[in-house]
Amino acid sequence: MKKVSNPMERAHAAPRCTATSKRSGLPCKNPAVKGWSVCRMHGARGGHSSGKANPAYKHGMRTRETQQMRKAINEHIRLARALEKLITE
Numbered sequence: 001m002k003k004v005s006n007p008m009e010r011a012h013a014a015p016r017c018t019a020t021s022k023r024s025g026l027p028c029k030n031p032a033v034k035g036w037s038v039c040r041m042h043g044a045r046g047g048h049s050s051g052k053a054n055p056a057y058k059h060g061m062r063t064r065e066t067q068q069m070r071k072a073i074n075e076h077i078r079l080a081r082a083l084e085k086l087i088t089e
């Protein structure tokens, strides 16, 4: 037998937007965009692209990767100085 059901049941079962209305304070309840936790009205697919494609990109010294690298280098320097202090004292 063929299963008879309303196709809208699947649409109504879709994950809901997690945003809260700033007017009523209630949850948005709109269906969330696939791969996002919010609906199309609450920022899904919004924002600029990251990296070189971002319009604020200037020289690359403030990207996530270079900042992580700088952090790691500074940690190495800190450890080396601590070790040097232990040796010389």
Ligand SMILES: [Zn+2]
Pocket: 017, 018, 019, 028, 029, 030, 038, 039, 040, 041, 042
């Ligand atoms: Zn929403």
